[in-house]
Amino acid sequence: MITLDNHRLKEEMMKLANGNYIRPPARYSWWMRQGRYWRYMMRELSSLFIGIFCFILVWGLFRLAQGEAAFNHWTNELWYQSAGLCWLIFLFATYHSYTWFMVTPKAMPIKLNGKRVAAYIIIGAHFLLWLFASLVVWYAFIYGGNT
Helix, strand or coil: CCCCCCCCCCCHHHHHCCCEECCCCCCCCCCCHHHHHHHHHHHHHHHHHHHHHEEEEEEHHHHHHHHHHHHHHHHHHHHHCCCCHHEEEHHHHHHHHHHHHHHHHHCCCCCCEEEEHHHHHHHHHHHHHHHHHHHHHHHHHHHCCCC
């Protein structure tokens, strides 16, 4: 069996005499070679943090169902002991949302009067809706229904 080092392998050496090609073995660091691969892997990693956030929310609902004291204990634990994790989740959620909004025109092309809507309009509309939803949540959090 022939093994070839990925770094020493040149394009001419990959072709055998019979015309077949030798594919170098895949490395675990393939995604670090190009910026777009790295961004893709960070978006995939952000999904893990979105899942952790969902678990935290479900755990909070479980603690709320146990009563006010249990819920208050959960919020204090989350606020004082897991604040760093919450900020990390927030950063990954923001990156995840940003990357998906940038892909939206390709995933959801919109046509009006037979013409495609420009990508920047679709992306801008999503960002404006995101800002509006964030402001509504912020207002509800700050004022808590007391106007």
